[in-house]
Amino acid sequence: MPNIRRSCTLIAALLLCACTSGAGTDISGAPTPDVDPATLQNVAKRQFGAKRRASAQDAAAFGGYSRGCLAGGVQLAETGPTWQAMRLSRNRNWGHPELIDYVQDLSREAAKQPGWSGLYVGDMSQPRGGPMLTGHRSHQIGLDVDVWMLPARNLTLSAADRENISSISTRRSSGAYVNSNWTRQHHEIIKAAASDSRTARIFVFPGAKVQMCKDETGDRSWLRKVRPWWGHHYHFHVRLNCPRGARGCVDQAAPPPGDGCADAQEWVNNILNPPPPDPNAPAPRPRRELRVGDLPQQCSGVLASR
Numbered sequence: 001m002p003n004i005r006r007s008c009t010l011i012a013a014l015l016l017c018a019c020t021s022g023a024g025t026d027i028s029g030a031p032t033p034d035v036d037p038a039t040l041q042n043v044a045k046r047q048f049g050a051k052r053r054a055s056a057q058d059a060a061a062f063g064g065y066s067r068g069c070l071a072g073g074v075q076l077a078e079t080g081p082t083w084q085a086m087r088l089s090r091n092r093n094w095g096h097p098e099l100i101d102y103v104q105d106l107s108r109e110a111a112k113q114p115g116w117s118g119l120y121v122g123d124m125s126q127p128r129g130g131p132m133l134t135g136h137r138s139h140q141i142g143l144d145v146d147v148w149m150l151p152a153r154n155l156t157l158s159a160a161d162r163e164n165i166s167s168i169s170t171r172r173s174s175g176a177y178v179n180s181n182w183t184r185q186h187h188e189i190i191k192a193a194a195s196d197s198r199t200a201r202i203f204v205f206p207g208a209k210v211q212m213c214k215d216e217t218g219d220r221s222w223l224r225k226v227r228p229w230w231g232h233h234y235h236f237h238v239r240l241n242c243p244r245g246a247r248g249c250v251d252q253a254a255p256p257p258g259d260g261c262a263d264a265q266e267w268v269n270n271i272l273n274p275p276p277p278d279p280n281a282p283a284p285r286p287r288r289e290l291r292v293g294d295l296p297q298q299c300s301g302v303l304a305s306r
Contacts, residue, residue, distance in 0.1 A: 042291040047303055048130025052091060055128050055305035059097050061141035061242060062298040064250035067290065069299035070129030070142035074100045082107040082118030084155050086148065086162045092123040092132070096142035098243045099124060102198055103145055106238075109192040110152070113185040117155050120167070122146035122235050128302050131290050141249065143240040147193070149186065149233070171233035175205040176271040187212050193238050194222040200252040203229040203237040206267040213261035223259040228267045248298060 048069065059072035073094040078085050083103065085093040095103075107119040125142045126132060138144050148167040157165065170186065172179040190212065194202050206228035213223060229237075242249035256263070292300060 042293065044290045044292045044295060044299075045131035045133050047292060048126055048128055049133035051126065051128045051303070053127050054094060055302045057302065057305050060298075061096050061129070061143055061246055061249040062302070063141060063248070063296040065138040065141055065144060065239060065252065067295060068129060068141040068250070069295055069302045070094070070096060070125055070127075070140070071298070071302045071305070073125065073127050073129065073142055075127070076100055076103060076121065076124060078159075079155065080104065080107065080118075082111040082155070083121050084118075084152065084157055084162065085121045086165075087122065088159050088162055090123065092126055092139070093121065094127045094129075094142065095124045095145065096240075096243065098198065099143055099145060099240055102196065102238075102240060105196070106147070106189070106193055110189045113188055115153065115183075116151045116185055116189070118152045119189075120148035120150055120152045122148055122167075130295065130299065130302075138239070143242070145238050146235040147189075147238060148235050149181070151185065167234040169233045171205050171207055173207070174271050175207050175230075175233060176268045177207045178211045182208065182211065184215070187215055190226060190236055191216075191222055193236070194225040198240045199225055199238060200241045201237075201239040201255065202226045203232050203239070205229070205231065205233040206264050206271065208233070208236075209264035210261070210268050213259065213264065220259050223261065224255050224257075227255065227260060228264045248296060 054073035054075070055071050057071040059074065061070055062068050074097050076083075076085050076093040076095065078088060078093065103119070103121055103124075107121075110116050111118045122145070123136065123139060124145045125139050129140045129142050131137075131140060136144075149170050150165075150167040168181045170178055170182040186208070190202060190204065190208075193199060202225055204226060209223075209226055209228045212226065213220075216223060239252055242251045292303065
């Protein structure tokens, strides 16, 4: 009988711990069986993904683009004169005020292009940044935005429309070339995005970079910021520099010298004629889930803020 009492007491204590810490529930409050409560409690994406609103703090980006958080985030309006935020159910239309201003400015530039009324804006950040429940490893400090390749002709889409409509792919041959969806308007919008002094990087598939290198006959300095990356054919990804004077924000390293066109062409060549695999290459190691303790110390305060 004493052993039974001790067992029951231990079980009750464990249940109380799980309930009071929130470690045994997912973001909807549903139980998550077969998961160690201590592990679940510390997984950063679950804690940040559960926050539906920004922290009550001054705006600040802490850490790096793939390991950080966002204080005092601002929500991009779901619809504006020259933009619509897409996939509203994800609640990822948040960012640093610098990003909000940037998106609005770029959307006005896009609206000057024939056939475009502005931009369809994809994922930005969660309300408090941090690791996302699904998808991106970056977008954590409110300074990244995905811009759809689909021309934004209709800016009166309903919330339901924005869940069901899809962007368009602009690549062919696994990204070695652009397809018929690619237009000069895409070129000019990405050029406008890269020409903004706030922009650190733009990621787009290799064939698009090569095409822009071939087509640009004027100032080519902006091409340096446009970098080839896997995917990025349904959208292009803009990353901003840390805001001036931001303390605790880790900037993107400067792009290599030159316009980067030769590097993009080499990438395309490797798509068309893949080099043989390296038999001595080590097997990729699985990534460990980021814990709150892996993030800058300010991120604990961001989570705790009302």
